Each structure stands twice: as C-alpha cells, then as structure tokens.
Amino acid sequence: MDFLRKQPRFILYALGFFLVIIVGVLDFLTGPDLAFSVFYLFPILLGVFLMGRRGGVIISIFGAIVWYLADILTSTSHTHPAILAWNAIVNMMIFFLVTFTFEAFRQQRKKQEELMQFIVHDLRSPLSNVMIGLKTIEIMGGDGLGDAQKRTFNRALASCRWMSTLIDSILDLSRMESGHLHLKVSSVSLRDLVDVALQQVAMWAEHNSIELVRRLEVEDQTAIRADREVAVRVLVNLLSNAIKFTPSGKSITLSVARHEPGELVFCVADQGRGVPKEWASRVFDKYSQVEARNVGPLGSSGLGLTFCRMCIEAQQGRIWLESKDGQGTRIFFTLPLSAQPVVESSGS
Amino acid sequence: MASDERQPEPFNRSPRVLVVEDDPDSASSLTELLSCLGLESTVARNGEEALWKACEFLPDVVLLDLGLPVRDGYQVARILRQNPDSSTALIVAVTGQPEDSARAYQMGIDIHLAKPVDAGTLRSILMDYQREFSG
Numbered sequence: 001m002d003f004l005r006k007q008p009r010f011i012l013y014a015l016g017f018f019l020v021i022i023v024g025v026l027d028f029l030t031g032p033d034l035a036f037s038v039f040y041l042f043p044i045l046l047g048v049f050l051m052g053r054r055g056g057v058i059i060s061i062f063g064a065i066v067w068y069l070a071d072i073l074t075s076t077s078h079t080h081p082a083i084l085a086w087n088a089i090v091n092m093m094i095f096f097l098v099t100f101t102f103e104a105f106r107q108q109r110k111k112q113e114e115l116m117q118f119i120v121h122d123l124r125s126p127l128s129n130v131m132i133g134l135k136t137i138e139i140m141g142g143d144g145l146g147d148a149q150k151r152t153f154n155r156a157l158a159s160c161r162w163m164s165t166l167i168d169s170i171l172d173l174s175r176m177e178s179g180h181l182h183l184k185v186s187s188v189s190l191r192d193l194v195d196v197a198l199q200q201v202a203m204w205a206e207h208n209s210i211e212l213v214r215r216l217e218v219e220d221q222t223a224i225r226a227d228r229e230v231a232v233r234v235l236v237n238l239l240s241n242a243i244k245f246t247p248s249g250k251s252i253t254l255s256v257a258r259h260e261p262g263e264l265v266f267c268v269a270d271q272g273r274g275v276p277k278e279w280a281s282r283v284f285d286k287y288s289q290v291e292a293r294n295v296g297p298l299g300s301s302g303l304g305l306t307f308c309r310m311c312i313e314a315q316q317g318r319i320w321l322e323s324k325d326g327q328g329t330r331i332f333f334t335l336p337l338s339a340q341p342v343v344e345s346s347g348s
Numbered sequence: 349m350a351s352d353e354r355q356p357e358p359f360n361r362s363p364r365v366l367v368v369e370d371d372p373d374s375a376s377s378l379t380e381l382l383s384c385l386g387l388e389s390t391v392a393r394n395g396e397e398a399l400w401k402a403c404e405f406l407p408d409v410v411l412l413d414l415g416l417p418v419r420d421g422y423q424v425a426r427i428l429r430q431n432p433d434s435s436t437a438l439i440v441a442v443t444g445q446p447e448d449s450a451r452a453y454q455m456g457i458d459i460h461l462a463k464p465v466d467a468g469t470l471r472s473i474l475m476d477y478q479r480e481f482s483g
Contacts, residue, residue, distance in 0.1 A: 124444045128464035129377040135467030136381045157468075164464050203468065 005050055005179070012050050016059040019043035024066035032074040037091050040067060044095050048102045056099035064092035113174060120170050127167070131160045154207040161204055165240050169304040172233065173286070176310045183227040183314055187338040190222040190256060190264070197235035198254065201243060209248040212239075215255035223338040224264055230311050231335065237304040238268040238331050245272035245329070262337050263317075269330040275323040283321055284309040308333070363478055365389040366407035368398040368424065369442075370416055378411060381467060385474060395419030399427055402434040409477060410434065411470075414443035414452065422455045429456035438477055440470075 004012065020043045027036040040063040048056035068088035078084060138145065138153045145153075175181035198212055205212050224231075235254070242252045250271035259265035275283060282288040286306045312319045312333045319333040365387050369375040375391045382389040390405050392398035395416050402410070410428060414421030421441060428434040441452045444463040452460045459473060 121444055124463040125371055125374055128442075129373050131464050132377040132381050132467045132470075135471065136377070136384050139381070139384045139471075160464065161466075 009051065009055075012047070012055065013058065016043045016047045016055070017062055019046070020059060020063045020066050023063075024070045027067065027070040028073055032071065036070075037067060037094070040064075040091075040095065041098055044099060045102060048099050048106070052106075053099060053103040056103060057096065060092060060095035060099055063095055064088050067091050113178070117171060117174050120167055123167055124164070127160060127163055131157060134160070158204055158207050162240070162244060165237065165304065168233070169237065169307045173303045173307045173310070176307065176314075181230075183230060183311075185225055185227050185315065187223040187340040187342050188226050188228045188231065189342040190218065190224055191216070191220050192342075193224070193226075193228065193231055193235065194254060194256065197232050197239060200232070200236050201239045204240070205243050205252070208243055208246075210243055210246050211251035213251050213253040215253055217255065217257040218264065221342075222264070223340065223342045225336045225338040225340075226315050227311075231315070234308045234311050234333070235266070235268070237308050238333075241304055241331075242268050242270035242272070242329070246270045247272070259334055263334050264337055265332055265334050267330055267332050269328060271328045274325050274327050275321060275329050276325055277323075280321050280323055284319065305331075362387050363408035363474070364405060365409045365411060365474070366392060366398065366401055366405055366437075367411045368392045368395070368416065368421070369411070369413045370394060371413075374413070381470070382474075385471060387474065387478075395421070395424040398424050399431070402428055402431060402437075406433055407437050409438045409440065409474065412439055412441050412457070414441050422451060422457075425452070425455040425457050440473060 004015075020040060023036070023039045023043065026039070030036060044056055044059050044063055047059035065088070068084060071084050071087065075084065134153055134156055138150075141149065172181065194214060194216065198214060202212065239252065239254065246252055252271070253267070253269045255267045255269070257265055257267075279288070284305045286303060309319050312335070316336055317334045319331070321329060321331050323329040365382050367375055367378045367382070367389055369378065369391065370393055372393075375393070379389045379391060387409075390401060390407075392401045395418060398410075398412070401407075412421045412425060412428075416424065421443070425439055425441065428437065428439060438459070439457045440459045440461060441457040442461050442463060442465055443452070461470065
C-alpha cells in the first residue's frame with residue numbers, strides 16, 4: 001500500500017479506472033440478471049484510501065457511468081427508458097455515501113492518531129522533570145543516603161527509563177506506520193553499533209545487577225548495511241526488554257555471527273522466564289500485547305518488538321524469537337553485510 | 349564535545365550555565381540540579397531572552413531547548429555561535445525530537461540530549477566540562 005501511495009496521482013486514477021472497467025466488463029459478461037454493483041465499491045474504496053475524498057468521488061462517477069453502459073448493453077427491455085438512468089444515479093449515490101463515510105472514518109482515525117502522538121510526545125517533558133528531580137534529591141542526600149534509599153532511587157530511575165522506552169516506541173511506530181520515519185541506510189561499523197547500544201543500557205543493567213555479555217564472532221572491521229540510528233534503537237529496545245524480564249544476578253548475551261552468505265545474525269539472549277511457545281510468533285504483532293496481558297504472566301513489552309520488526313524488515317532483515325518456557329528468550333535478527341567501507345557518523 | 353578550534357580560556361571558577369527553556373517546571377528542575385552541582389545558572393524563557401542574556405551573563409555552557417516558540421533553538425544556536433560572547437560556549441541541546449540530531453550538529457550544537465534528559469548523563473557532561481577547563 002505504501003508503494004502505491006507514493007505513485008503519482010494520474011497513475012492511481014489510471015489504476016482505479018482500469019479496475020472499474022474490469023468490473024464493468026465482468027458485469028457485462030455476466031448479464032443483467034446477476035447483481036454486480038457491489039463490486040464497483042472495491043476500486044472506489046481503493047481510490048478513497050489512496051487519494052482521499054476527491055479520488056473516491058471521481059472513481060464513483062466513473063463507476064456509475066460504466067455501470068450504466070454495462071446495463072444498457074445487456075438490458076433487453078425496461079418499462080421506461082429513464083429507469084436505467086435513474087438506477088445509475090441511485091448507484092452513484094450509494095457510491096458517494098460509501099466514499100464519504102469511509103473518508104470520515106479515515107479522517108477520524110488520523111485525528112485520533114495525531115492526538116495520541118501529541119499526548120505521548122508531551123509526556124516526555126514531565127518525565128524529564130521527574131528524572132532530573134530524583135537525581136537532584138539523590139545528589140542533595142549525598143553520603144547521607146542509606147542503601148535502601150539508594151535502591152529506591154535507582155528503582156524509580158529505572159522505571160522512568162522504561163517509561164521513556166515505551167514512549168519512544170509508540171512514537172517511532174507511529175512514524176514508521178505513517179511513513180514519516182525515513183531510513184538513512186549506509187555502511188555502519190558493527191563494533192560501533194554494538195558498543196553504542198550496550199553503552200546506552202549499561203547503567204540500567206548495572207542497577208539491576210545484570211551482567212551484559214558481548215560476543216562478536218566476526219572480524220572487528222565488519223560493516224553492515226543499515227540506518228545507524230534505527231539499528232541502535234532496535235538493539236537498545238531488545239536489550240531493554242531483556243533487562244526488564246531478567247532477574248537480578250543473571251546475564252544477558254548479545255552475540256553476532258555470520259549467517260547466510262552476505263548476512264549477519266544478531267542474538268539477544270536473556271535468562272528470564274521465557275515466552276510460551278504459542279506466543280513466539282505473535283510477540284511482534286502490535287495488537288497481541290493486549291491479548292498477552294489478559295491471558296497470563298507474559299508481561300507487556302510495549303510496542304518495542306513491533307517497532308523492531310518493522311525496522312528490521314524495512315532494512316531487508318528478518319526477526320524471530322526462540323524460547324522455552326522458563327528457560328529464557330533468544331531474539332534473533334539479521335542484517336545484510338556491507339561491501340562498502342564504513343561511513344563516519346557525525347552523531348557518534 | 350567542544351571542537352578543538354573553539355577552546356575557551358581556562359577558568360578558576362565554576363562554569364556558568366544558561367538554561368534556555370520555555371516550560372517553567374523544566375527550567376526550575378534544571379536550575380535546581382545545577383545549583384546542587386554547585387553551578388551558577390540563569391534561565392531564559394525564549395530565544396530573544398537567550399540572546400541578550402548570553403551577552404550579559406556570559407555563559408560557559410548553554411542548555412538549549414530546541415522546541416522554543418517564535419525563534420527556535422536551532423536559530424538561537426546559530427546566533428549564539430556567531431556572537432563573540434558565546435561563541436566558545438558548550439551548547440547542549442535538549443529536545444523531544446531524537447531525529448533532529450543531524451541538524452543540531454550542523455547549527456553548532458556540541459551535544460544533543462533527547463528528552464527525557466538522563467540527569468546522570470547531564471551531570472557527567474557538566475562535570476567533565478568543569479574538570480577540563482578549571483585549570
């Protein structure tokens with residue numbers, strides 16, 4: 001659908017008219033006895049979906065004309081010649097009605113999505129203040145803070161960080177879905193990518209007494225083809241998830257190895273409680289989160305995994321999960337190797 | 349980090365921090381943290397105020413919210429860089445938009461922090477800066 005949406009208008013109109021003509025020809029071939037008008041709705045809905053109300057209206061008018069022609073060519077007799085024209089007008093009204101209703105729903109959904117993004121985005125400032133405030137109190141307390149108080153501060157800060165990850169994944173996913181997150185794919189140093197991601201979660205892991213193990217089974221100079229920033233976020237997301245579900249004292253391993261020719265496989269393995277088998281393929285699904293929460297102690301990982309899947313697939317990779325109940329979870333994803341030298345990033 | 353060609357003179361005092369933030373709560377929480385760290389700070393509520401306060405207060409570090417009304421943080425950063433009073437200051441951008449980082453660097457911003465700001469990271473940036481330039 002995204003591919004279609006990027007095409008010029010005239011191509012979309014041509015596609016709509018073409019589909020209407022196909023329906024018209026089928027309508028003609030099946031004769032006057034078989035009701036066919038509902039099938040004209042497919043190109044009309046496609047028109048609204050891709051081009052909005054105007055596209056839907058124009059294809060509706062064209063649809064009504066084609067329907068009228070197909071009816072003239074197949075009809076044998078009518079009590080009055082104006083009946084066909086009347087029927088065509090009634091059909092066009094139905095097409096318009098569907099167009100306007102569908103467009104109204106679409107606009108409503110868009111507004112809700114924008115409002116949600118706006119609200120979620122605005123959560124960042126107060127969250128930022130909470131985190132700064134906690135740190136300030138901690139610094140004020142200085143050496144006078146007992147271990148229990150320090151633990152409380154760290155737990156509160158870790159929760160803030162998790163909330164921040166949740167906010168990011170909601171916004172990233174919305175951007176990804178609306179096509180506003182543009183990938184800047186280049187040659188990225190594998191080592192740099194892994195180091196930056198591990199660094200971002202290091203403090204959190206330390207607070208939770210979780211050891212982060214880094215295992216690169218490829219040469220240090222290896223380069224991959226990816227959007228650096230997005231790939232880092234995918235790794236941070238997977239590592240954050242792993243930290244959240246791993247008990248204190250255990251470890252998380254991030255390993256990278258060669259896979260199929262021209263491909264690297266990344267693996268984030270935790271020692272958490274694992275994911276039941278029937279959920280393994282569904283944890284990446286946006287809507288399965290709600291269901292997962294209702295059926296058992298799976299815990300919500302927010303929309304992070306859905307974001308990861310969309311990012312990895314957009315970069316010609318695959319992502320999957322392997323887990324045994326109670327024995328930890330391993331999430332794998334692949335990214336293509338790059339033959340080009342690494343492009344230095346200004347953001348590092 | 350501040351690039352080599354813009355090395356300020358070493359000083360024997362705490363760095364002065366100009367906080368440019370339109371949200372009063374965010375501004376207060378930042379100034380409280382800064383005073384806790386022993387740093388002198390002042391707040392500018394918008395871009396215009398930031399520009400004249402930069403001349404008056406002569407900050408060593410500017411914590412700049414990029415989502416300011418009227419004149420946005422990028423424009424403020426560019427003008428601060430051109431102004432001799434603040435051309436050597438360490439400009440730390442604070443923003444809710446992680447994807448703005450490329451533009452931030454182009455406009456002369458040294459460090460880019462995404463909201464919510466990790467106070468630990470901000471603290472280590474300021475402490476590193478203080479250590480580096482306190483002679």
